[in-house]
Amino acid sequence: MSLLLVKDNANSKIRELECDSSGLLKTTTADVSSLATQATLSAVNGKITACDTGSISGTVAVSAVSGNVSCTHASLPLPSGAATESSLSAVNGKITACDTGSISGTVAVSAVSGTVACSHAALPLPSGAATEASLTDITACITANKLAVTSVPATISSTHSYLWGSASAGESVSNATDQFSDSVDVDTFSKIAVYGSTTNYADEFEVEVSHDNSNWFEMTATFIQVDYSHGQFGFVIDAPFQYIRLKKKSTGGSGTDTVWAIVSAK
Numbered sequence: 001m002s003l004l005l006v007k008d009n010a011n012s013k014i015r016e017l018e019c020d021s022s023g024l025l026k027t028t029t030a031d032v033s034s035l036a037t038q039a040t041l042s043a044v045n046g047k048i049t050a051c052d053t054g055s056i057s058g059t060v061a062v063s064a065v066s067g068n069v070s071c072t073h074a075s076l077p078l079p080s081g082a083a084t085e086s087s088l089s090a091v092n093g094k095i096t097a098c099d100t101g102s103i104s105g106t107v108a109v110s111a112v113s114g115t116v117a118c119s120h121a122a123l124p125l126p127s128g129a130a131t132e133a134s135l136t137d138i139t140a141c142i143t144a145n146k147l148a149v150t151s152v153p154a155t156i157s158s159t160h161s162y163l164w165g166s167a168s169a170g171e172s173v174s175n176a177t178d179q180f181s182d183s184v185d186v187d188t189f190s191k192i193a194v195y196g197s198t199t200n201y202a203d204e205f206e207v208e209v210s211h212d213n214s215n216w217f218e219m220t221a222t223f224i225q226v227d228y229s230h231g232q233f234g235f236v237i238d239a240p241f242q243y244i245r246l247k248k249k250s251t252g253g254s255g256t257d258t259v260w261a262i263v264s265a266k
Contacts, residue, residue, distance in 0.1 A: 159189070163246050163261035164196065170260030175200070175253040180245055181261055183213055187242040189265035194246070195234030196261035201226055203257060204249045205233065209241040216245070239265065 008015050018026045078084065125131070130138075163181035164171040173179045186192050194207070205224040208216040219237075224246075226233050246261055 158264050158266045161263045161265075163194070163263060165260040165262075170197070170199075170258040172256040173248055173259045174256050175251040177250050179248040179250075180208075181248075181259075183210070183243045183245040184263045184265075185213075185242060186239045186244055186263065186265050189239050191236065192239045192244065192263055192265045193234065193236045194244070194261065194263055195232075196259065197230065197232045198226060198248075198257050198259045199231060200251065200257040201228045201231045202251060203231075203259070206247040206249065207235075207237075208245050208247055210243040210245075211241065213243045218247075 005014050005016055007013075020026055161184040163184065164173065203226055205226075207219040207222045207224065209219055210216045222235060222237060224233050224235065244263065248257075248259060
């Protein structure tokens with residue numbers, strides 16, 4: 001036979017476990033003061049009060065509940081200031097019809113953004129605008145004072161002026177220093193031609209223009225080249241200036257050249 005030994009912690013001793021004649025473990029002391037004393041489950045059930053969940057009312061704190069809390073209500077009170085009409089038909093009876101055909105007066109649109117469409121059958125004329133009567137008077141005035149087309153000449157004749165020389169011959173011009181031609185007023189013309197001849201085929205000319213016939217400026221873009229076979233020269237330019245003249249550059253010699261220069265303007 002085997003012995004079962006256990007430790008008695010209260011007395012720090014080793015003790016032997018024993019069984020009774022029925023094979024049950026022998027104990028010397030057992031604390032049963034906290035055990036249920038009911039003999040059957042039906043006796044225990046009689047001591048439990050039924051909980052009527054349908055009768056729960058009042059406020060239930062859900063701060064400790066995790067997740068979503070579902071609430072079902074047959075009706076809820078209206079918020080403060082909410083409309084109290086029970087149906088749309090009741091609300092409709094309180095709206096006054098707006099007759100847009102009777103709207104008149106001035107509507108400020110300064111705060112309107114975007115395009116504002118306006119429909120007008122007719123608009124008043126601005127102050128001082130021409131009327132049909134005044135336009136008729138203008139038409140009659142034009143008819144009464146119109147110029148006959150036949151009175152305008154078919155062509156505009158050219159005007160000729162001499163820079164050097166005359167209608168019969170050229171002019172002797174010194175080679176010792178720079179020489180200047182007479183000036184010609186071309187203020188009333190839009191285009192001019194300058195042409196002529198010289199007996200010295202090596203002569204060089206510059207074109208000068210002025211607004212007051214006193215201060216002169218060279219037209220550097222206009223180049224005058226003398227024909228080395230005949231000594232002739234010429235060019236055509238627009239005339240957005242008042243005066244023009246030619247400058248004959250000195251050749252350093254002591255003699256003279258015969259120069260003939262003409263301005264034709266139209």
